Each structure stands twice: as structure tokens, then as C-alpha cells.
Amino acid sequence: MPLHMTRRALLTTAMAAGATSALGRLAHAQVKTPNVLCHRVHQANLTTGAAGNVIKPWEDKNNAQISWTTLDSNPLQDRLFREASLSETDFNVGYVIDNRMTSQIASLFEPLDDLRKAEPIEDFDDIAEGLRQSMIVGGKLVGVPVRHATQGLFYNEELLQEAGISAPPNTLEELVEQAKKLTFTSRSGTPVVGMILASDLAVFPVMFARAFGGDFIDKQFKVVPDSEAMEKGLSVLADLFKAGALPRSYATTRNDDMVTWMQQGRAAFAVLPFARYAQLNNKEQSTAPGKIKAIEFPGSKTLDSGHEMHPVVESWAMAIPANSTDKKLSWSYIRFVASKAATLDMARNGNGPVRTSTYAEPSFAGSLPQAKVEAAALAKARPAxxxxxxxxxxxxxxLEEVQLAVLGRKSPKEAVAAIVDRVKPLMPA
Structure with missing residues (x-):
């Protein structure tokens, strides 16, 4: 090959190189950059873990590279709602907590019914009903559930056996009886309380009220729809405290304390999300690894066949800001992430799967001892x-009134009356 080059050849080569460079720039410019605002756990479940990078096939198919913005829960919600309030936002998809989707907030997001009709989500009804319903505001679907934390009843099997109890409770009454019996000093010399509950979350008194068919606020925003059921629930909590089956420090007990007490063998029962199973049984932290198990929170034996015990659930959903651009790309992302395959792979990466069918998949259920129980609880779960x-x-x-009742400073009847009087004026018109 000659070392010299004619002027024409040089010009031709330069033009070809320029064209190649221009094509490269054009191809690069055509790469889409969808912006997703979420918690870091959502990004992690989609990109790392046993199932690998779940979202990569979608990125490859759409010639896209996601730009992730991750924040902790409260800052994330504040940022998302501010962005959605602007004349326009660069964010294509934002993740919303179920208890933040008020009618006013919902108006900031794109109604998804028409998008779902045009391009359906795979087997949408497979997503747990309570999660779907929490994202229907004013009759419109405004979010697609993607992650949940459903409450279960955890128990220390070793402590139950030590106290001569052969099986966990089937009813709330049995739970109370066992909790009192398990308020003792274990063979290791550790003082044990029957149950540990945090006092700063509505989850726990709501669960006890629901055990009798009651609630705090129902879907129609009625405060304490069944006063008798709420009184019974608070009476049980007050009785447990009086018997010493709840810690003397109940008024200052927080969520993380519950995990610590269960790991240390200082409590026999606790109400916690099923997702805490691995943490509670961590060999490096737990005194009874593999022996802390979970069941559905039991209803009262007086709960008639027409009522179910509805565990409390908290969930996240994917939503499209109404002021965002390229909603077609946003919906494509949501449809992919909500698919059965992606839901399964995210579960293998550590996500709480929103589809009940995922719990029957061997590649996931095989590594999750409580899979069957959690699936049953999720199917009936509703937000607090x-x-x-x-x-x-x-x-x-x-919670102020609940605490007064539990500590014996008010009767449950007085506390329930005060709850209705004080909370009712806070309800939406």
C-alpha cells in the first residue's frame, strides 16, 4: 500500500471519516434518557441481585439509558410532588407511597386507565387487590403498585417450646393467652415479654381492631366504623400491658426496638413486615436463627364468617407526572416493570412482590420459608x-388516645369516643 495519498483520496477519506463521526453523534443523540425518581431500594431491585439487571432488556429494546434520582422516602415524595406541580418536569416516572396519594396529589399525575386500555398490563388482577385499590382515586387509576410491606405475626419457636407451647396461636384469644404465658425468664436468664409493639405507628392498634372486624378509618372516611370492635381491640392491648406481656417501656418503644428485642430473645411475639424474616434470623445478630417464624395475624374467635382479618400493608406505586413529556415511554417502563417476569426477578433481587402468583414460583418461594403465609396475607391486606x-x-x-387506653389512664370506651371526636373534623369534606 503506498505511503503517499493523492489529494482526491485524502479528501474522500476525510469526508468518509466526517460522515462516520456525524452518524456516531446522531446515533448517540437518539439514545433516550428516561428520568426516574425513586428510593434507592427500587433502583437496586431493578439492577442488582440474584436475578441481575432486570431493567436492561427494556433499555436495550427502547435504546434507552435510565437516569436514576434516588432519595429517602419523605424527601423523595416532597421532590416528586414539587416536580409534578411545575409547568413541566423532566421526570418520566415517580414512585409514590400509598398513604400519600390524596385526591389533591392524584390530580398531579396522569390517569392511567386509557393507557392501560390501549396497552394493557399483563394480568393486572394478579396484583393484590388492596394495593390496586389504594391507587384508584376518584375512580381513576393513578399508579401501578410495585413494592409492598405486609404485616405478619412473628414468633420465637424456641421460646414457645420452652414454655410448653406446641404451636403458634390460631385466634387472637390464643395469642393473648400465649403472650401472658411467655412473659417469663427464659432458661438463659433473659427476661422475656410476651409481645413487643411500637407505640408510634397506627399499624398495631389497627390490627387489633381489625381482629374484631373494626377499623380506624374505612374507605369511605368514616372514623371508627365499629366502636365496639375498636374498644375490644384496645381492651386487649390494655390487658396485655397490665399483665406485663407488653414492655413497661411501651410508650417509648419504636419500630427498630421490636427487631432488636426479637433478635435478642427478649420478646416472644412481634408484629412486623414479613420482609423482616431474613433480618430476624440473621446468624450474626439473632440468638435463635432459623427459629423466628411468621404466621398471619389471627382474628378473634368472635369474628364471624362474613368478615376477614385484613392485615395492614404499606406499598409503593409507579406514577407518571401529568406534566411530564413522552408519556408513551413512561408507560412502556411501567408495563415492563409490572410484568410477571420482572416482578419475579425483582423479588429474587429482594423486592416485596405485588403479585400473589410470584409467591408460587419455585425460583423465589424456595428461598422464602414464609412465602405461602405471606401470599395469603397479601391477598387480604389493606392500608392502615x-x-x-x-x-x-x-x-x-x-395514637395519643390509644396510648392513654393501653397505659390505663383512660378506659377503652373513653379513648374511642375521644378518637371519634378529635379525628372526625380532620376528614376530607
Whole structure:
């Protein structure tokens, strides 16, 4: 090959190189960059873990590279709602907690019914009903559930056996009886309380009220729809405290304390999300690894056949800001992430799967001892209360009265009356 080059050849080569460079720039420019605003756990479940990078096939198919913006829960919600309030936002998809989707917030997001009709989500009804319903506001679907934390009843099997109890409780009454019997000093010399509950979350008194067919606030925003059921629930909690089956420090007990007490063998029962199973049985942290198990929270034996025990669930959903651009790409992302295959792979990466069918998949259920129990609980689960603007204040007020009843400073009847009087004015018109 000659070392010299004619002027024409040089010009031709330069033009070809320029064309190649231009094509490269054009191809690069055509790569889409969808912006997703979420918690870091959502990104992790989609990109790392046993199932690998779940979202990569979608990126490859759509010639896209996702730009992730991750924040902790409260800052994330504040940022997302601010972005959705602007004239336009660069974010294509945002992740929303179920108890934040008020009617006012819902108006900031794109209704998804028409998009779902045009391009359906695979077997949408397979997503747990309680999660789907929490994202229907004013009759419109505004979010697609993607992650959940459903509450179960954890128990320390070793402590039960030590106390001569052969099986966990089937009814709330049996739970109370066992919790009292398990308020003792174990063979290791550890003082044990029958049950550990945090006092700063509505989850726990709501679960006890639901065990009798009651609730705090129903879907129609009625405060304490069944006063008698709520009184019975608070009476059980007050009785447990009086018997010493709840810690003396109940008023200052927080969520993380529950995990610690269960790991240390200081409590026999706790109400926690099923997802805590691995943490509670961690060999490096737990005194009874493999022996802390979970069941559905039991209803009262007086709960008639027409009522179910509805565990409390908290969930996240994917939503499209109404002021975002390229909603078609946004919906494509949501449809892919909500598919059965992606839901399974995210579960293998550590996500709480929103589809009940996922719990029957061997590649997931095989590594999850409580899979069958959690699936049954999820199918019936509902949020602690519906979303509304004064929800945080209502929960705080509710917990003040609950604590007075549990500590014996008010009767359950007086506390329930006060809950209704104080919370009712906070309800949406």
C-alpha cells in the first residue's frame, strides 16, 4: 500500500471519516434518557441481585439509558410532588407511597386507565387487590403498585417450646393467652415479654381492631366504623400491658426496638413486615436463627364468617407526572416493570412482590420459608387508613388516645369516643 495519498483520496477519506463521526453523534443523540425518581431500594431491585439487571432488556429494546434520582422516602415524595406541580418536569416516572396519594396529589399525575386500555398490563388482577385499590382515586387509576410491606405475626419457636407451647396461636384469644404465658425468664436468664409493639405507628392498634372486624378509618372516611370492635381491640392491648406481656417501656418503644428485642430473645411475639424474616434470623445478630417464624395475624374467635382479618400493608406505586413529556415511554417502563417476569426477578433481587402468583414460583418461594403465609396475607391486606391531607395529624391524635387506653389512664370506651371526636373534623369534606 503506498505511503503517499493523492489529494482526491485524502479528501474522500476525510469526508468518509466526517460522515462516520456525524452518524456516531446522531446515533448517540437518539439514545433516550428516561428520568426516574425513586428510593434507592427500587433502583437496586431493578439492577442488582440474584436475578441481575432486570431493567436492561427494556433499555436495550427502547435504546434507552435510565437516569436514576434516588432519595429517602419523605424527601423523595416532597421532590416528586414539587416536580409534578411545575409547568413541566423532566421526570418520566415517580414512585409514590400509598398513604400519600390524596385526591389533591392524584390530580398531579396522569390517569392511567386509557393507557392501560390501549396497552394493557399483563394480568393486572394478579396484583393484590388492596394495593390496586389504594391507587384508584376518584375512580381513576393513578399508579401501578410495585413494592409492598405486609404485616405478619412473628414468633420465637424456641421460646414457645420452652414454655410448653406446641404451636403458634390460631385466634387472637390464643395469642393473648400465649403472650401472658411467655412473659417469663427464659432458661438463659433473659427476661422475656410476651409481645413487643411500637407505640408510634397506627399499624398495631389497627390490627387489633381489625381482629374484631373494626377499623380506624374505612374507605369511605368514616372514623371508627365499629366502636365496639375498636374498644375490644384496645381492651386487649390494655390487658396485655397490665399483665406485663407488653414492655413497661411501651410508650417509648419504636419500630427498630421490636427487631432488636426479637433478635435478642427478649420478646416472644412481634408484629412486623414479613420482609423482616431474613433480618430476624440473621446468624450474626439473632440468638435463635432459623427459629423466628411468621404466621398471619389471627382474628378473634368472635369474628364471624362474613368478615376477614385484613392485615395492614404499606406499598409503593409507579406514577407518571401529568406534566411530564413522552408519556408513551413512561408507560412502556411501567408495563415492563409490572410484568410477571420482572416482578419475579425483582423479588429474587429482594423486592416485596405485588403479585400473589410470584409467591408460587419455585425460583423465589424456595428461598422464602414464609412465602405461602405471606401470599395469603397479601391477598387480604389493606392500608392502615386511606390517604387524605390530614392523615399524619389524624394518626398522631389516634395514637395519643390509644396510648392513654393501653397505659390505663383512660378506659377503652373513653379513648374511642375521644378518637371519634378529635379525628372526625380532620376528614376530607
Amino acid at each position: 387508613f386511606p390517604a387524605f391531607p390530614e392523615a399524619a395529624r389524624a394518626q398522631s391524635t389516634f
